[in-house]
Amino acid sequence: MLFGAIMLWEVCRYFNKGWIERYFITPPFHPGYFGFEWVAPLSGSGMYAVFAALGVLAACILTGFAYRWAAPLFFLGFTYVFLLDATRYLNHFYLIVLVSFLLAVLPAHRDFSIDAWRNPAIRAGFMPAWMLGLLRLQIGIPYFYGGLAKLSPDWLRGEPMRMWLAQRTGFPLIGPFFTQDWMVYAFVYGGLLLDLLAVPMLLWPRTRKLALVLLALFHLLNARLFVIGIFPWMMLAAALIFLPPATLRPKTLQAPQTPQTPAGTVRNWPRWALALVAVYAVLQLLVPLRHLLYPGDTNWTEEGHRFSWHMKLRDKEGMVLFSVEDSEGTRLVNPDEYLLPHQAAKLVNGPDLILQLAHHIAADYRRRGHRDVKVHAIAMASLNGRKPQPLIDPAVDLAARSRSLRPSPWIVPLR
Numbered sequence: 001m002l003f004g005a006i007m008l009w010e011v012c013r014y015f016n017k018g019w020i021e022r023y024f025i026t027p028p029f030h031p032g033y034f035g036f037e038w039v040a041p042l043s044g045s046g047m048y049a050v051f052a053a054l055g056v057l058a059a060c061i062l063t064g065f066a067y068r069w070a071a072p073l074f075f076l077g078f079t080y081v082f083l084l085d086a087t088r089y090l091n092h093f094y095l096i097v098l099v100s101f102l103l104a105v106l107p108a109h110r111d112f113s114i115d116a117w118r119n120p121a122i123r124a125g126f127m128p129a130w131m132l133g134l135l136r137l138q139i140g141i142p143y144f145y146g147g148l149a150k151l152s153p154d155w156l157r158g159e160p161m162r163m164w165l166a167q168r169t170g171f172p173l174i175g176p177f178f179t180q181d182w183m184v185y186a187f188v189y190g191g192l193l194l195d196l197l198a199v200p201m202l203l204w205p206r207t208r209k210l211a212l213v214l215l216a217l218f219h220l221l222n223a224r225l226f227v228i229g230i231f232p233w234m235m236l237a238a239a240l241i242f243l244p245p246a247t248l249r250p251k252t253l254q255a256p257q258t259p260q261t262p263a264g265t266v267r268n269w270p271r272w273a274l275a276l277v278a279v280y281a282v283l284q285l286l287v288p289l290r291h292l293l294y295p296g297d298t299n300w301t302e303e304g305h306r307f308s309w310h311m312k313l314r315d316k317e318g319m320v321l322f323s324v325e326d327s328e329g330t331r332l333v334n335p336d337e338y339l340l341p342h343q344a345a346k347l348v349n350g351p352d353l354i355l356q357l358a359h360h361i362a363a364d365y366r367r368r369g370h371r372d373v374k375v376h377a378i379a380m381a382s383l384n385g386r387k388p389q390p391l392i393d394p395a396v397d398l399a400a401r402s403r404s405l406r407p408s409p410w411i412v413p414l415r
Helices: 002-016 019-025 045-063 067-082 091-105 114-118 129-149 161-166 181-203 205-225 231-242 271-293 351-367
Strands: 316-326 329-333 374-383
Touching (some): 002 019, 002 045, 002 091, 045 067, 067 091, 091 129, 091 231, 205 231
16 A cells, blocks of 8 residues: 555656656657667657556555556556666666566455455455565565675775765754764664664564664655655655564454465465566575676676665766767767766766667767767766776777677776
C-alpha cells in the first residue's frame, strides 16, 4: 500500500514539475544502457500517456484493485521509463524496478484490498515466510552493499562528505558545526555503521526499536540535506517489513490459526519457480560485486558502478569537449550541441556516456556527408577534491571503439 502511494506521489511530481517533457521529450539524444540502446521514448503525448498510466496503476497497487494486472504492468511501464536515458540513472529508480518486479510476482493483494473485498475467496491473512524473506533480502541489500562500498579510502578520510557539509552550514541547529572534523566523521562513520548494521538490528527484537529510530533520523536528515527525491521515504516505508507482521495488524483482524497449508507455500510452487526465485536472490547478491572485475577506482572509471549500490561516494566535477577529425579538417564540438545541460553534466560521471556521445557525433557527421570521421574526447575531471586530471585518453578515436562490458583501456587511470 505504501509502495503504491509513494509511486503515485512520484508520478504526480513528474507532471507538476514538467519533468516528463524536460527529461524524455525535449532531449534530442538519449544515451542508453548497454544492450538497451534500442529503447526510445514515445513522441509527443505518448510519454504523458505512459506516466498517466503509471499513475493509475500505482493507485491500483495502493488500493489492491485489479492487482494481478496492475502490478506487472507497472513493473513493465516503470522499467521502460528507467531504460530510456542512462544519464537519469538513480539507485532508487533501480530499486523501484526490482521491488515492483517482486510485487508483480508475489500475492500482495490477498488482504486489505479491493480485490479481496470483491472476491473473498482469495482472502488470506497470512503469507509464506519465504515471500517476506525475499522482500527483506531485497531491501537489505542496498543497506549492506552501500555500507561495504563506504569502506573506501576516500570515504574513510571524510571525502566527499567534508565538501558537501561545508556547503550546507546554514542547516538548522547543527549546521554551524559542519566544518568541524568531529561532525564530518560522525556523518562518515555513523553512515557506514548504520548501513552495515541496519538489517541485523531490524531483525533482532532487542535492537529493532533503536534501529527504526536511527533509520528515521538518518533518512529524514538525508531528505533535508541532499536532493535525493523519494528515496528516504521509500526506505522508511520499506523498514516496516522487518517488523513482526502482528505488530501492524489490529488484534481484531488477526488471521485465524488453521491446520491447512496456505496457498503459495513452498510445497504448492513448482520446482522451476522456486529455482527462479533462488537464481534471482543469487543474482542480487552477486551483481553488486561486479565492479571487482574491473581495474582501478570504480568511483573514477565508473565501470561496475551502476547497480552496485554505491551511493553518495563521489563528487566529480570537470569538463568534456570533443575533437572531430575528418577529410575536411578538425573542429571542436561542445556536448551542448547534442545534449541538454542536465545530461551533459553527467558525462564526467560516465565514460560510457562519453563513448556513446562520440558514436552519436560520428554518425551525425557521416549523415551530413563527412568522410573518415574520427572523434576524440578531451575530458578533465576532479574526484572528491583532487586536482583535475585527464579522464579519457585524447589520442584514442572513440568512434572506432565498440561498447563492451570489458574494461575500457581508453579510460586514463586515477593518479
